[in-house]
Amino acid sequence: MSGLRVDDARVTYPGTPPVEAVRGVSFDVGPGEIVALLGPSGCGKSSLLSAVVGVTPLAGGTVAWDGEDLARVPVHRRGFGLVFQDGQLFPHLTVAANVAFGLEMAGVPRASREARVAELLAMVGLEELGGRAVTELSGGQRQRVALARSLAPRPRLLALDEPLSSLDADLRGRLAVDVRDLLRATGTTGLVVTHDPAEADVMADRVLRMEDGLLV
Template identity: 75%
Template sequence: MTYGRASDDERMPGGLTVTDLVVTYPGKPPVEAVRGVSLRVGPGETVALLGPSGCGKSSLLGAVVGIVEPTSGTVAWNDQDLTWTPVHRRRFGLVFQDGQLFPHLDVARNIGFGPRMAGVSAEARAARVTELLEIVGLEGLGGRAVSELSGGQRQRVALARSLAARPRLLALDEPLSSLDADLRTRLAKDVRDILRSQGVSALLVTHDPAEAEAMAHRVLRMGDGRLL
């Protein structure tokens, strides 16, 4: 794991490229949350955005996945401009702090939701769910109600659900911050190993230096809307 600026990864071809991204929220006065950020995430690489609350890292992540509209700049994958591409067509996954699981669906149906919406056959969905339950260490819990799971188990389900559609980039927004310190440390290493075993690129937002160091190949520090 290394610390560095965006220029450090110019040598890496393909993957995610963010160029001169600006995010401004309306108001009196307007709030410029992201101020001309450029970065890259290479294929199979995990990059962490590390900084305090309010520094713009979640706004940057939102613009990358498409849930926040940038004021200017570009977001591209393998040099294809995705800046104005709808969220569902970017093939990016997103894991939130609280997982945001569907409470009325059991574990297996939560994980299989994305492939079902994409028209994947029931047989193929079942095989993918079984595979992911094993990958995230929840074998045999497919029929369990999500309300019966621990916090760490719910975050594993959220990770599996995001991986089910085989995203090319996974965005993680403070995914472990709601867990206690010991569990957060253990799960950070597990998530790192899962991402690397799946070969998925990832962009992680966190305020925790230890979490960033445990999970990421590189850490980019943010402050006041900029990379430091």
């Protein structure tokens, strides 16, 4: 199958005995599909997401893209983007410079970089704020910048780890729709971690529920 395939994924953390955070999980995410991993805190969903993108090593099982096992592929070569709960923007850079960062590191020419940044800022509704410091933005605006920055290199999969949980309920509801629409508009495959059933239903084409390290 093309897209993402996770087979019997296991994630453990050191301890006596070792903590088994993910206990043999298997699922697919098709190209352009948005899948949510839904469950309470501590159920293993963020550990599973980290293993998919390569931040956390697998203790067992495989993660593959288009049939290629990614075990020996480092994080920066997987072609996956990652959006965290707090955005993790660079406070000393402007909005535009944050969005352009990955493109600059990849050696994309300046004109192409600027065109891509302008395109994405328009898509997230921040086209007038490119020169502003990110420290001057609201929480919702900062998450939009983080999303644009992650989409700038055209990732084949975007992983979102509780991307809206730090925002108030009303803003969360509106941004959930915006993020879903943006992923669909760009044809980006999405894997979203959330503890909010309503958010999962809005953002995802399919919801997978986790409990105690397993899909249920």
